[in-house]
Structure formats: structure tokens, C-alpha cells
Amino acid sequence: MNDASHANHAPNAMTGDAPTPGQAAASRPVIEAHDLRKVYTLGAGMEVHALRGLDLRVMPGEYAAIMGPSGSGKSTLLQILGCLDTPTSGSYQLSGEEVADLDEERLSQVRNRRIGFVFQAYNLLGRASALENVALPLMYRGVNARARRDAARNALDRVGLADRMGHRPNELSGGQKQRVAIARALATEPDILLADEPTGNLDSKTGQEILGLFDALHAEGRTILMVTHEEDVAEHTERIIRIRDGVVEASESVTQRRRPTLMPGGAEG
Amino acid sequence: MLFENVRTAFVALLENRLRSLLTLLGVVIGVFAVTSTVSLGEIATAGITGEIQAFGSQTLFVQVLFDEPGAEPFTDDDVEALSRLPIAILLQQTAGATGVVGEERVSLRLVGTVADAPEIDRSIELARGRYFSPDDAARAASVIVLSADAAEELFPNDDDPVGEDILVEVRGGRVLYTVIGVKEPVGGALGTFANDVSGDLPLETLYRDVPGIRQGEYDFLPISIDLDRDASIVEQQVTSILDRRRPPDTYAVQTIEGALSLFNTITVILQALLGGIGAISLLVGGIGILNIMLVSVTERTREIGLRKALGATPQTILQQFLIEAVFLTVLGGAVGVALSIASLWGIVQVVPFLDVFVINPVVVAMAFLVSVATGVIFGVWPARRAAALSPIEALRYE
Ligand SMILES: Nc1ncnc2c1ncn2[C@@H]1O[C@H](COP(=O)(O)OP(=O)(O)OP(=O)(O)O)[C@@H](O)[C@H]1O
Ligand SMILES: [Mg+2]
Numbered sequence: 001m002n003d004a005s006h007a008n009h010a011p012n013a014m015t016g017d018a019p020t021p022g023q024a025a026a027s028r029p030v031i032e033a034h035d036l037r038k039v040y041t042l043g044a045g046m047e048v049h050a051l052r053g054l055d056l057r058v059m060p061g062e063y064a065a066i067m068g069p070s071g072s073g074k075s076t077l078l079q080i081l082g083c084l085d086t087p088t089s090g091s092y093q094l095s096g097e098e099v100a101d102l103d104e105e106r107l108s109q110v111r112n113r114r115i116g117f118v119f120q121a122y123n124l125l126g127r128a129s130a131l132e133n134v135a136l137p138l139m140y141r142g143v144n145a146r147a148r149r150d151a152a153r154n155a156l157d158r159v160g161l162a163d164r165m166g167h168r169p170n171e172l173s174g175g176q177k178q179r180v181a182i183a184r185a186l187a188t189e190p191d192i193l194l195a196d197e198p199t200g201n202l203d204s205k206t207g208q209e210i211l212g213l214f215d216a217l218h219a220e221g222r223t224i225l226m227v228t229h230e231e232d233v234a235e236h237t238e239r240i241i242r243i244r245d246g247v248v249e250a251s252e253s254v255t256q257r258r259r260p261t262l263m264p265g266g267a268e269g
Numbered sequence: 270m271l272f273e274n275v276r277t278a279f280v281a282l283l284e285n286r287l288r289s290l291l292t293l294l295g296v297v298i299g300v301f302a303v304t305s306t307v308s309l310g311e312i313a314t315a316g317i318t319g320e321i322q323a324f325g326s327q328t329l330f331v332q333v334l335f336d337e338p339g340a341e342p343f344t345d346d347d348v349e350a351l352s353r354l355p356i357a358i359l360l361q362q363t364a365g366a367t368g369v370v371g372e373e374r375v376s377l378r379l380v381g382t383v384a385d386a387p388e389i390d391r392s393i394e395l396a397r398g399r400y401f402s403p404d405d406a407a408r409a410a411s412v413i414v415l416s417a418d419a420a421e422e423l424f425p426n427d428d429d430p431v432g433e434d435i436l437v438e439v440r441g442g443r444v445l446y447t448v449i450g451v452k453e454p455v456g457g458a459l460g461t462f463a464n465d466v467s468g469d470l471p472l473e474t475l476y477r478d479v480p481g482i483r484q485g486e487y488d489f490l491p492i493s494i495d496l497d498r499d500a501s502i503v504e505q506q507v508t509s510i511l512d513r514r515r516p517p518d519t520y521a522v523q524t525i526e527g528a529l530s531l532f533n534t535i536t537v538i539l540q541a542l543l544g545g546i547g548a549i550s551l552l553v554g555g556i557g558i559l560n561i562m563l564v565s566v567t568e569r570t571r572e573i574g575l576r577k578a579l580g581a582t583p584q585t586i587l588q589q590f591l592i593e594a595v596f597l598t599v600l601g602g603a604v605g606v607a608l609s610i611a612s613l614w615g616i617v618q619v620v621p622f623l624d625v626f627v628i629n630p631v632v633v634a635m636a637f638l639v640s641v642a643t644g645v646i647f648g649v650w651p652a653r654r655a656a657a658l659s660p661i662e663a664l665r666y667e
Contacts, residue, residue: 084659085659108582109580111577112581123571123578127285128280140579140582
């Protein structure tokens with residue numbers, strides 16, 4: 001129940017350049033986005049501008065939270081960063097490589113090897129068991145069946161679902177599905193983990209366990225970006241990137257905010 | 270990866286049993302319908318063609334048309350005039366009679382003919398015993414060669430009636446004939462007409478035993494043309510000889526082909542009709558496959574998006590869909606062909622005048638190909654479109 005929702009901490013160091021403790025030597029940003037725009041065209045010529053010229057830099061090993069009102073473009077941004085969707089315009093470089101220039105083959109490799117993505121809507125294969133779902137990305141990497149099972153078991157174990165491996169998604173609760181989705185993102189041991197509200201459906205205890213898991217992954221040097229609506233979850237990270245109307249409104253270093261200030265009970269509405 | 274994809278494809282097929290089954294059914298119906306209908310037409314034609322060949326195309330029938338004014342039966346003089354031609358004329362006279370064996374009373378057609386009838390009418394074959402000899406004919410022996418049906422009806426419990434006697438009642442008289450042979454049943458299209466309850470005996474015996482028969486007059490003359498002659502030329506010669514001897518139009522000369530030409534027309538129409546039905550079934554089957562494939566790919570666009578998001582390349586996804594489509598359609602095609610062969614074989618066994626089993630490999634191949642192509646094109650093409658979307662677009666697809 002950490003809550004440090006005193007808003008309006010000075011919007012410092014707008015984009016990027018957030019200090020990354022323990023990774024000081026890291027020179028090149030792993031994610032560098034410039035002037036990203038995403039326009040969704042609806043029927044009848046209606047347009048939705050989900051991203052309106054967003055800039056973002058993330059250094060290797062950073063652990064950051066993305067916050068913002070509903071509809072501000074958080075999921076849109078995360079999907080573009082995960083190479084799952086293309087921006088309408090702007091530049092996105094992943095470890096110095098312009099993603100727009102990658103061909104399908106290379107994009108598949110990036111999605112498979114470098115990025116673990118936890119969808120807001122889980123996106124599990126309905127007819128496959130939890131274990132099969134988690135093992136799926138490893139199949140596309142060419143890992144043999146036994147090694148896949150071992151890795152998938154291991155990942156499910158880490159999210160506390162060792163006893164639900166044979167269940168299909170429709171036999172799991174929302175929180176359990178969310179954990180299967182997290183396990184699937186972890187199973188490939190990606191160096192970038194992008195999670196869209198990974199604790200949104202979890203009770204606080206399970207949520208804490210997942211955050212503990214993320215802490216461990218962070219300690220291993222992985223880069224983690226996590227969308228969340230909960231201040232106390234965001235407090236867990238090193239940096240909070242605030243998004244409003246498709247641009248980065250503020251980027252706050254959590255260490256500068258005197259981390260846990262406890263005010264039991266009241267979460268911000 | 271190929272192996273993994275085969276596995277993935279099979280898992281997908283099993284997981285979507287109803288969809289797989291419906292697709293399979295579309296292919297089975299299409300292939301089965303086309304193969305069966307077209308082959309059925311060919312089997313019918315082959316049955317009739319086979320009959321013509323069995324009888325020999327070197328056969329003519331000359332027949333008096335008694336309805337025409339001035340029509341007269343053929344005489345021994347006519348036969349004499351025709352005998353210059355390279356032909357053999359089967360002289361025959363018939364009389365209705367009743368055959369009696371113990372309790373059995375059977376109406377029996379007596380056919381008086383010549384001893385070399387089996388050489389002239391090549392459809393005559395003996396199952397048992399022998400045909401009567403020129404010597405039997407010369408002394409008007411009281412012998413009879415039964416048709417298969419006559420032997421069956423007169424001697425229902427006797428496999429081999431050769432040597433038995435039959436009491437024959439004909440035009441008020443009663444005579445005793447000894448059975449010396451039994452003919453084979455005549456198979457094929459003509460057999461259904463040619464088989465009858467009859468017995469062959471020497472013309473001389475018939476003249477002696479049956480009062481009132483006009484000796485030396487014939488209503489119907491089967492003619493066998495020498496095998497090395499052109500049947501159509503001989504046909505013209507027969508016509509020109511007879512035209513000089515009697516009013517034209519009081520008789521008819523017919524070939525077997527002529528007699529069967531109606532049959533041929535019917536089978537051509539039948540074949541066209543069945544072929545049309547087959548083509549329509551193939552179309553219906555194809556539309557079925559197409560529909561299910563399109564629906565299933567729409568349904569599975571989200572799956573495609575997810576697989577791409579997890580790192581599947583478009584090629585990998587297409588390969589999976591291709592394996593699924595090829596497996597289903599090839600299996601369906603094989604089942605369709607197997608069903609079709611089984612049912613055609615059954616029909617050939619059951620229907621008497623169909624006795625040649627043919628299945629046209631070109632038709633099978635075509636039906637197979639069309640079904641597989643429909644399945645593959647409409648299974649893979651929409652999957653291709655889906656795989657070209659970004660993972661998120663595909664995941665959002667409704
Ligand atoms: N496929 C789409 N077609 C049209 N508009 C879209 C589409 N996806 C998102 N949008 C719009 O883009 C905007 C940003 O959406 P996005 O999902 O990124 O918001 P979000 O910040 O993740 O919100 P939430 O916190 O509710 O998940 C919204 O106004 C949404 O309506
Ligand atoms: Mg969202």
C-alpha cells in the first residue's frame with residue numbers, strides 16, 4: 001500500500017537521460033524514439049491522434065514506469081516500442097538500428113529474441129495449455145521440445161503457477177492469465193521487457209510477487225518498461241514517464257522522490 | 270521448424286475438429302460426386318460397347334415389316350440369292366410350346382435352326398453337353414439344346430439335365446425330346462432381351478413335329494458377315510439384292526450398332542447430364558471449402574497476429590496454413606476417390622447390364638486437383654494477407 005501520490009513533482013529532465021544506477025557505463029540508449037506519431041484512421045475519415053510527436057530515450061538496464069490517463073497513448077507507445085506496430089511517422093531506433101528499415105525476417109527475430117511483451121489483454125492461445133502458451137515463443141526460436149518445456153515450467157514456477165500448467169486460459173482466473181502472459185514474456189529471457197499493466201488484475205500480494213520478479217530481472221541487467229495506473233507500483237521503478245495526450249509530459253526519477261512515503265489506506269482515485 | 274510446423278498444423282486441425290471435418294466433407298463431396306457421376310456414365314457406355322464387341326460388329330438382322338402393304342416372308346430363294354455374298358445366314362423358325370418335366374410345366378419357345386448355328390451366332394456358347402450335329406439334323410433327331418433359363422425352370426433341382434427327357438406339348442401334339450446340351454446365359458445389354466426360355470432343335474425335327482409351320486419361309490434372318498469384310502459394304506449389297514426381289518420398305522436391314530444407336534444416344538445424354546451434375550457438385554464442394562477457409566482464417570487472424578508477435582515469420586505461418594490445407598484436401602480427396610470406387614464397384618455388381626468397371630484417371634485427377642487447389646488457395650491466400658499485417662493490426666482484427 002505504498003502511496004506517494006503527491007503530484008506535481010517538478011517535471012525534470014524531460015525525456016531520457018535519466019540516471020541509471022549501477023549502469024553508469026552504459027553509453028548508447030537501447031530505445032531512442034524521436035517525434036513518434038501514430039494516427040488511427042477510423043471509418044468516415046475520422047482520425048485519432050494517439051501519439052503526437054513523442055520523444056523517449058531509455059538506457060540499457062533501466063527500469064521505468066509509464067503512467068498517464070486512460071487513452072493517453074501508453075499502449076500504443078509500448079506496442080510500437082515492442083516492434084508490434086509501426087508509427088505513422090517519426091523515428092524509432094532499437095540499439096541504434098532504425099526499426100522501420102528492418103525486414104520481416106529481422107523483425108521476427110527482434111520480437112522473438114530481444115523483446116518480451118506482456119499484453120494488457122493477455123492474448124493467450126485459447127486452445128493451448130498454460131505450458132504450451134509459455135513455450136510457444138521458444139518454438140519460433142528453434143529450441144527443442146524438451147528444453148522448451150523445461151523453460152516454460154521454470155517461467156510458470158517463477159510467477160507462482162506451477163500447479164496450473166495444464167490448464168487452458170478459459171480455466172484460469174484473470175490474474176492467473178495475466179501471470180501466464182508474464183511467464184511467456186519471461187521464458188525467452190529477453191533483454192527488454194515491455195509490460196502493459198502487468199499487475200492490473202492481481203491482488204496486492206500477487207502483485208508484490210510479480211514486482212519482486214521484475215526487481216530480480218532488473219538486477220540481472222534487463223531493461224524494463226511497465227505501464228501502470230498505480231502510483232505505488234510505479235514507485236517500485238527508477239523512473240516514472242508521464243504521458244498525456246500522446247506526448248511525454250514529465251519524466252521523474254523515483255530516487256529523487258524519497259521513495260516510500262507511507263500513507264496507509266488512500267490510493268489516489 | 271518444418272517438423273514443428275507439421276505438429277502445430279495437426280494440433281490446430283485437431284483443436285478445430287468441426288471446422289476440419291466440414292472442410293474435409295466439402296472435398297469428399299466434390300471429389301466423390303465428380304468421380305462417381307462421370308465414371309458412371311463411362312461404365313454405362315463401356316457396358317454397351319462391350320456388348321457390341323461381344324456380339325461381333327459383323328452381324329446384320331434382316332426383318333420383314335409385316336405392317337407394310339405387300340410384305341412377304343423371306344423364302345429359300347431369297348436365302349439362295351444372298352448366299353453369293355461373304356456371309357452366313359442363320360435360318361430359323363420358331364414355335365410356342367409347353368415343356369413338361371414331372372410337375373413342372375413351363376412355356377417354352379422352340380427354335381428350329383441349323384447345326385452350325387453356334388458358328389454363325391457367336392453369342393451361342395454351351396455350358397453343358399453339345400449342340401446338335403449335322404447328322405442329328407439329317408435324321409431329324411428328337412434332341413433339344415436348352416437355354417440357361419429353360420434349364421433352370423424345367424430342372425430347378427438338377428444341375429446337369431443333359432440326358433433327361435422333356436415332354437413337349439405343341440399345337441395339340443405331344444413329343445418327347447432328349448436334352449443334349451445347355452447354353453450359357455447371354456450376358457450384357459442384349460442378354461436381358463436375348464435370354465429367354467427356349468430350346469434349339471434341328472429345323473427338320475421342327476417341321477416333322479409341329480404342324481402348320483410354313484416350310485422354307487422366314488420372318489427374321491440373323492446374318493453373320495465374314496470377319497475380314499467391311500460390314501457397311503455388305504449391308505449395302507444385302508439391301509441391293511433384296512431390293513431387286515421384293516418391294517422396298519417391306520423389310521428392314523439393321524446392324525447391331527443400329528439397334529443399339531438409341532442406347533448410345535441415351536448414354537451420351539446420360540454422360541453429359543452426370544458430368545454436369547458432377548461439375549456442379551465440384552463447384553458446391555469448392556464453395557464450401559472456400560467458405561470455411563475464409564471464415565476460419567478471419568477467425569484465426571488474431572492467432573496469426575499473436576504468433577507473429579511472439580516471433581513467427583510470415584513464411585512460418587504460411588507454411589503452417591499450407592500444411593493444414595494440403596493435408597485436409599488431400600485426405601478428403603483420397604476419401605472421396607475411395608468412396609467413389611467402392612460405390613461404383615457396388616453398382617457394377619448389382620446392375621446386370623453394367624459389367625465393366627472403369628474409373629477415369631483424368632477425371633479423378635481433375636477433381637482431386639480442383640479440390641486441393643480450392644483448399645490451398647483459399648486457405649493460404651487469406652492467411653497470407655493476415656500474415657502481412659502488423660501483429661497488432663492482426664490481433665485487433667474482428
Ligand atoms: N486500433 C485503434 N483504432 C482507433 N483508435 C485507437 C486504436 N487503438 C487505440 N486507439 C485510440 O488511441 C488512443 C490511445 O489508445 P491507447 O490504447 O494507447 O491508450 P492507453 O493509454 O493505453 O489507455 P488505457 O490506460 O485505457 O489502456 C485512444 O484514444 C484510443 O481510443
Ligand atoms: Mg492501454
